[in-house]
Amino acid sequence: MVRMEISLFLRNVPGELGRLSSLFSDENVNIDALTIQDASSYVKKLFEARGKSLKRIASVASYNSMRKDSAEFALIRLLVDQTDKAVNLLSKNDFIFDTMPVITLELENKPGSLAAVANKFGEEGININYVYGTVSSPDEKCLFVFCPEDIDRAAKIFKT
Numbered sequence: 001m002v003r004m005e006i007s008l009f010l011r012n013v014p015g016e017l018g019r020l021s022s023l024f025s026d027e028n029v030n031i032d033a034l035t036i037q038d039a040s041s042y043v044k045k046l047f048e049a050r051g052k053s054l055k056r057i058a059s060v061a062s063y064n065s066m067r068k069d070s071a072e073f074a075l076i077r078l079l080v081d082q083t084d085k086a087v088n089l090l091s092k093n094d095f096i097f098d099t100m101p102v103i104t105l106e107l108e109n110k111p112g113s114l115a116a117v118a119n120k121f122g123e124e125g126i127n128i129n130y131v132y133g134t135v136s137s138p139d140e141k142c143l144f145v146f147c148p149e150d151i152d153r154a155a156k157i158f159k160t
Contacts, residue, residue: 002155003104004083005145008090008097009073012038020076023089030081033104033145035132037075077132079104079145101151103158106141107133114144117158124157126150 010016017036024031080086083099090097107113114133121128126148133144148154 001104002101002151003079003145004099005077005079005102005147006083006086006090006097006099007075007077008095010076012072012074016074017076020095023093024080024086027085027089028082029086029089031078032081033079033132033134033143035077035145077130077145100147103146103148103151103154105144105146105158107144109135109138109140109142113142117144117146120157121146121148121154124153126154126157 008020010020021031079102087097087099105117107117118128118131129147129149131144131146133142135142146154
């Protein structure tokens with residue numbers, strides 16, 4: 001299924017995730033999936049991509065400064081049950097965020113399930129930019145979120 005993921009930066013200090021999740025819970029918006037990473041690794045990847053492409057996006061000094069400053073933030077990616085409502089809440093509360101389509105799949109919670117899906121992406125020549133997943137219990141299906149380079153082709157492959 002194609003769903004909209006919300007990406008945002010939070011200050012990397014105690015209480016920020018609680019503030020964000022309380023904002024949603026107070027308005028009855030459920031978080032279905034979530035991943036958090038130090039934003040400096042995100043900026044580092046941008047810097048490395050710049051080096052591979054040999055395109056000058058910004059100076060080395062600019063990137064080093066961005067990497068240092070970005071350690072103060074965390075990159076949050078999440079899926080919610082009411083995206084429009086969440087986007088409105090984030091806008092009203094001055095969060096800087098973006099949305100993008102992703103593929104969500106429910107997989108059996110058993111060895112080989114992820115491998116089958118990942119191999120299907122590979123067989124179709126679709127690169128996966130990132131993936132994260134959730135598991136409720138050994139008896140329930142897992143929700144995995146895939147961000148492919150080509151969302152339209154991926155949606156057709158998985159008939160979402």
